[in-house]
Amino acid sequence: MLRYFTAGESHGPALVAIIEGLPAGLAVDTNYINKQLYRRQKGYGRGHRQKIEADQVQILSGIRHGRCLGSPVTLLIENLDHKNWQDVMSAKPTSFSDDKQVRRLKRPRPGHADLAGGLKYQTRDLRDILERASARETAARVAAGALARLLLAEFKIEIASHVVMLGGVPEAPIEADWDSIVAIQDDELLRCVDPQVTQKMIERIDAARTAGDTLGGIFEVVARGLPAGLGSHTQWDLRLDGLLAQAVMSIQAVKAVEIGRGIVAAYLPGSQIHDEIGYNAKDKSFTRRTNRAGGLEGGITNGQELRIRGYLKPISTLRRPLQSVDIDTKDVSIAAFERSDITAVPAAGVIAEAAVALTLAAAFKTKFGGDSLEEMKANYNSYLEMLKNF
Amino acid sequence: MLRYFTAGESHGPALVAIIEGLPAGLAVDTNYINKQLYRRQKGYGRGHRQKIEADQVQILSGIRHGRCLGSPVTLLIENLDHKNWQDVMSAKPTSFSDDKQVRRLKRPRPGHADLAGGLKYQTRDLRDILERASARETAARVAAGALARLLLAEFKIEIASHVVMLGGVPEAPIEADWDSIVAIQDDELLRCVDPQVTQKMIERIDAARTAGDTLGGIFEVVARGLPAGLGSHTQWDLRLDGLLAQAVMSIQAVKAVEIGRGIVAAYLPGSQIHDEIGYNAKDKSFTRRTNRAGGLEGGITNGQELRIRGYLKPISTLRRPLQSVDIDTKDVSIAAFERSDITAVPAAGVIAEAAVALTLAAAFKTKFGGDSLEEMKANYNSYLEMLKNF
Amino acid sequence: MLRYFTAGESHGPALVAIIEGLPAGLAVDTNYINKQLYRRQKGYGRGHRQKIEADQVQILSGIRHGRCLGSPVTLLIENLDHKNWQDVMSAKPTSFSDDKQVRRLKRPRPGHADLAGGLKYQTRDLRDILERASARETAARVAAGALARLLLAEFKIEIASHVVMLGGVPEAPIEADWDSIVAIQDDELLRCVDPQVTQKMIERIDAARTAGDTLGGIFEVVARGLPAGLGSHTQWDLRLDGLLAQAVMSIQAVKAVEIGRGIVAAYLPGSQIHDEIGYNAKDKSFTRRTNRAGGLEGGITNGQELRIRGYLKPISTLRRPLQSVDIDTKDVSIAAFERSDITAVPAAGVIAEAAVALTLAAAFKTKFGGDSLEEMKANYNSYLEMLKNF
């Protein structure tokens, strides 16, 4: 069983991820984790916070001499900004009675967890909610996801993402093949395969910034090299499509998830949607000329590329704030403003890569078992043989 | 904790659902469950199977004298068609050596679990897979969901669904308010609020039938009466948006899930998407003029209508079959044909109502606890008071 | 992941077990399940109920032509006595207003769940509690356990049990080796390896019957053929000792669980308790001359016999009833009497075999993965090779 959890507030001392179930012997390179953290922080349209933080991971447990022990791995990412928030975020009882001193937030921002969370947890300082609801939490998921990626890489499974639409640009989401997606550089501004479209997206972002507005968009995650047979049709909560949908929808600001050509599929007849089956005698493998299913049939991987898209709403914190209500006076007011970005679609793609990697790694562990990398590999190779001899 | 599982093959003796965590004292009316099963079987474009089966539930455990005991409830739905499949589906070792006698399936149908499942479970009779992967399984989910609905109804929470697009008709999904959705009759042909659109959908289905083709579409589930505060932003696997996405995506043939106006949200700026906050002093409740968020912010219900859409691919079994491969000879062939429907979008909506009801009931149990209905209600009312005094 | 649940009331229509995660291709013989059910019903000192019921399993799902499909297996055991309880246990709303007609129970029996359950679920008919709390539920666990045993048997893992003390006879629990335990016949009266002790136990039971009293005792479950490496020391809830303790303690009337010589170990110094390590060059395996650890070190199997004991309190229903209180009047009264046994230690051992088998099968599935028996076996053999080459 592979499981993972994160903890940490946005301006608290640190973010933490615990991931459990990685096989003993898996090599872990801290630089690789940091590289993923770097990728998450990139993107045109990001705000000031990304300049303060240059996320670096510390390993507190589970790894010795560069290899996993099989025990839980704890990853810690310091919040460099915390030094400016020590009183506001102190764990100790405070004597501050002034709202300003603790940066109390009482005008909930539409689109955020502020109000719903405040009601649920019965707190009158909505900062208690936003500090955890903040998308900064995803740094911890990306760090954990980096370990999942390293595991999958041992089985030649790779994961990438690209931005297929941002703020309505272009109108029809971009289709791209694997090679053009992996050709995207980590410091590329918007993780879009088409430089001309990128330019238009930049213009769209600049216009939004001028207007004090924010933008959403669509990203696509692609996983390549997966064997047929991950996930299961046998119970609703074992289906990999459902598990992936959960993982991606649980990313802050994602409001829709699509597998393969899921949305177009609803419009077209079956004869144009289902992927006909062929056979490659040389490889001893079943083939498809098309992949509208996005690599999943019946909740199970079918050996094709996994393709999953997330639809991101615009960032909920606007510089030109929306209407809200003061929770003390109940008077109509404008929403609080908390430093934020204009858009974060490229980052969301990177975060979704991590979420997908963690979900696939868990499915891998379930199917192939194994407590050491050696054992897991032996099991995997034995299964690949079975697939060939099917 | 409320949890549920289903079991059963499509042509086996029965489908079974076990649901656990319902409070003692909850009144259960068998007719209500049967009514939900009836709603699942309706719809223009369904095939012959729905005429054979007129699903009726039997209660094997957990209910006594019309009320839940707090113990696991077992629901059983006999497969009436099983009598014609006793040899094919017998649990006993068989002496049949003839493929025909056991209706062996060896030409996997594109879009179904047949091939991926066959490879995963290493079976050479793909019937071993399709019997469980079949959407007939959802009858059990609908039965379990009926109990979840009865629980929610005690708290004045109602759930309904409608078809917003079928096979491309109409081009733009239909928007409908609560009253027009609940006005849909259970025996209405396509569960669409607009009779003129319904007529066009019927024509589309007739054309597909003539062409030996199949159709998908989009349904929307709406839940009304939910309090703010179900789900949580604090951990990825506690977010209600993720849990709902999993529940709906795990329904056979669903390939995309959208919360509120999630897809449009990716295209528009923040100023046009987020739902501004107001306050109703009379009700002592926070209000919204719009509900593009679909009732969820930060993975938590915000007290607005929950709106979630599922995108259904066309049914994978085509009368004019697609290309496949014989798994014995590896020769290109046409896919096997297994009796099926032209389309099942209205049914999928009913199934998704059940999936949503089960997810909400679980979130309810988590937040309000309570082992008897009386206890749960006391807790709920106490929370509603807190919301008013916030 | 292998998981299992049971459902069903003692006098309801049926008991049900669902077990999930068995590999496709595992051969299942109904007679074998029935044999385990038979073993559970045996034993000197059992009451009338065991004569009414001659438990026979029906398979409702998950098995076709004698082999597991990989889908959830549903096992159903009809309660033959139900025909005499149809009104009392009807799922339909009842018009009975008379306590007698519904056999209402309002004087809770000390030692049973009656009172604690009644308070928890706020029911004024304690029959609502006892029907599910009854040890008859364990028939379903034994049936599910039979499938786990069949799985383990494919890997040459066997499980047996014996009674080591009953009602204080003999004073010091009996020690027995594997061969003498498996030599016990299924219809042997008390599952004790020593005929002379058995005779004394019978006398003890007869005396208790005369006195209107009941007896407990100690059973031991032994599993043989386990590889080193099941369970894990890495997290509290992955430790196999903890999981086994839960499984055995969750059996009705078990009040203590001991692994290996766990109780004696608390009294003796380390030099007399820990099992020194040797090596057998021929087998390429590590050896122990002693097995006080009962096959588990650090929450992991170490390749020795697993030995686990359960301590059973006397049956809580006494013919000469204990003091209780009428829940209506609050007057002191005698406890209700519900037909029962004098003792059930041999049966408890058989039930614990099932609980242990299910726990081990789950640990097996976690470590070796595999969706087909063929795949699981390949993984297992590959691991055995690694052990040899360590």
Next chain:
Amino acid sequence: MLRYFTAGESHGPALVAIIEGLPAGLAVDTNYINKQLYRRQKGYGRGHRQKIEADQVQILSGIRHGRCLGSPVTLLIENLDHKNWQDVMSAKPTSFSDDKQVRRLKRPRPGHADLAGGLKYQTRDLRDILERASARETAARVAAGALARLLLAEFKIEIASHVVMLGGVPEAPIEADWDSIVAIQDDELLRCVDPQVTQKMIERIDAARTAGDTLGGIFEVVARGLPAGLGSHTQWDLRLDGLLAQAVMSIQAVKAVEIGRGIVAAYLPGSQIHDEIGYNAKDKSFTRRTNRAGGLEGGITNGQELRIRGYLKPISTLRRPLQSVDIDTKDVSIAAFERSDITAVPAAGVIAEAAVALTLAAAFKTKFGGDSLEEMKANYNSYLEMLKNF
């Protein structure tokens, strides 16, 4: 849902605990956590390590201004000894080729996870196993347990422990009532209620030290103030007896778990074991004159004191080492020696208090729900009213 996990190696940089599901508003005092950590480190017969470490907790998340936020709480305990082990335990790839430099362990210690873990995880340096298997891990459990205690304290539930036998002294475990147990001071040498027995235990420990041997014993945890109704009889994995047995058995070196008078109960007839039921009209509560059941009937708390005992084997690391095998040469050798204690029964009691507290807090959260302390209290009080009016 309340869940918790720990991470961290014995000589790694830190131990970490994450606990999730504590209600918002719960006051947390760091000193209280440190006090529990201090209690764990005390005890006559402890080794040098306890002098190096004076465990202090750091809060990394989930608490702000002295109160829980409802988000996951991360607790970190630095390993002060780590500074002496930086190379040995470095997470970075190492160039050390010398076994001594990395303190490689290759002669597994009987009784520890060393050998079973080494085989499972296929590591040739058994330090990879022992570092996580070490009982130092329990510091993290005690820290998490401190938060669970604080939650329970809000509901007037208290937990204490005492040593009832150590190394065979006295022969019959000590019985003690609540008042004498809570009178034990935190710095008392052996947490035994009887000073004369304590003196004999000290002599026993001194003798063991002289002999290079180690000792085990029995501790008892008592929880007071619990309401009837935690846990459930309805499913095997919901029974509180099973969950408590798992929690206590999962503590390093515990080999048996007993609830109430569970072991004696196996020997005596029912008439002498079950706790007769009375009623106290003044309190409107059901009463018992005896509590042999240890507060649990049918897997549910019955409102009496919870009493649970753990049987600890002697510490597995002996100064006069046992026989082992060198895993490289396979030659018989003596087991490696790793600095350790003579006995740790008092500490084990403190750890078990934490394990019990965490289990009870989880059962509490399941039954009473509630996201804020205020909500949880309202629910609890409402249930207490129901109990009175039953």
